[in-house]
Amino acid sequence: CGDSRLVDSFKAVLDNKTADITVCDPPYNVDYGASQERDDRKILGDDQGEKYGLFLFDVCSHILAHNKGAVYICSASSELSTLQKVFAEAGGHWSTFIIWAKNHFTIGRADYQRQYETILYGWKEGNKRQWYGGRNQSDLWFYDKPVHNTLHPTMKPVELMERAIVNSSRPGDIVLDPFSGSGSTLIACERTGRVCRTIELDPKFVDVTIKRWQVYTGREAILSNSGKTFAQIQEKNS
Numbered sequence: 426c427g428d429s430r431l432v433d434s435f436k437a438v439l440d441n442k443t444a445d446i447t448v449c450d451p452p453y454n455v456d457y458g459a460s461q462e463r464d465d466r467k468i469l470g471d472d473q474g475e476k477y478g479l480f481l482f483d484v485c486s487h488i489l490a491h492n493k494g495a496v497y498i499c500s501a502s503s504e505l506s507t508l509q510k511v512f513a514e515a516g517g518h519w520s521t522f523i524i525w526a527k528n529h530f531t532i533g534r535a536d537y538q539r540q541y542e543t544i545l546y547g548w549k550e551g552n553k554r555q556w557y558g559g560r561n562q563s564d565l566w567f568y569d570k571p572v573h574n575t576l577h578p579t580m581k582p583v584e585l586m587e588r589a590i591v592n593s594s595r596p597g598d599i600v601l602d603p604f605s606g607s608g609s610t611l612i613a614c615e616r617t618g619r620v621c622r623t624i625e626l627d628p629k630f631v632d633v634t635i636k637r638w639q640v641y642t643g644r645e646a647i648l649s650n651s652g653k654t655f656a657q658i659q660e661k662n663s
Contacts, residue, residue, distance in 0.1 A: 426631055427624040429603035430483045435491045438622040444492040444601035446555070446594040448586050448613075451484060451604045453501035478507050484603060485515035492601055494555040495593035497523075498545040499581065508545055518550040521564050525585060528569040544589070558592030580607035587613035594619060608634030612641055632659075 427434035429451070454477040481504075488496060496517065500508045509519055523544040530540035546564075548554055568585045586609050590600055596618035602610040605625035611634060614621035625631045635646045635655050646655040 426628055428626055429624050432487055434624050435487050445598035446494045447488050447492045447601040448497045448589050448610050449602050449604045450499040450581055478511055482511040485512050489516050489549045495548050497589045500543050502543055516550050517547050519547045521546050523564045526567045555593055581609045583609050583612050586610045605634045608637045
């Protein structure tokens with residue numbers, strides 16, 4: 426586990442290296458799952474209220490200090506202005522907002538039901554832009570929502586994260602994700618030959634990410650400081 430508000434978490438996963446790209450999906454500050462009784466549908470840090478801007482500033486500062494290339498940050502439309510403001514204050518250069526257009530919406534109380542999410546795209550002010558995609562790409566991305574959000578209540582499709590990774594990095598590059606969630610960025614890195622370095626605050630989603638990686642790769646995760654497998658650690662803790 427690690428806390429993306431703390432610089433030590435970034436140092437631990439990067440091991441004195443610098444990421445080539447950051448792709449992440451932080452909490453949206455919408456208190457998702459508050460009305461549900463199941464704890465596994467709740468997201469830590471998703472109800473910060475007015476402190477959310479400070480949280481985003483800390484995260485953006487750490488990202489920009491440990492990343493030399495493109496930055497993609499998913500966001501709720503209600504917090505777009507906050508994200509754009511603190512990203513600039515932390516030393517980031519905002520380029521555009523990418524729109525993820527979903528195949529269907531979720532019924533809510535609004536007059537118009539939202540069928541999209543937004544992604545900030547930028548990089549550290551003064552850094553050279555890294556772009557490896559084609560010149561015919563739009564900022565409107567059409568990807569279906571996962572059919573079942575069984576691993577994480579707000580999991581992103583792997584293809585969404587993969588597109589950002591392929592456009593802004595090369596095989597072998599380090600991809601930083603300070604909010605692992607269900608591990609979609611990690612799986613996208615496996616599919617594209619990148620090296621993923623990820624942080625996750627919630628122990629249950631650390632387990633989700635590891636199990637998902639093991640199923641996808643057919644390999645066993647090993648704890649670096651002990652040499653024990655994930656299965657051995659689970660057995661000990663059960």
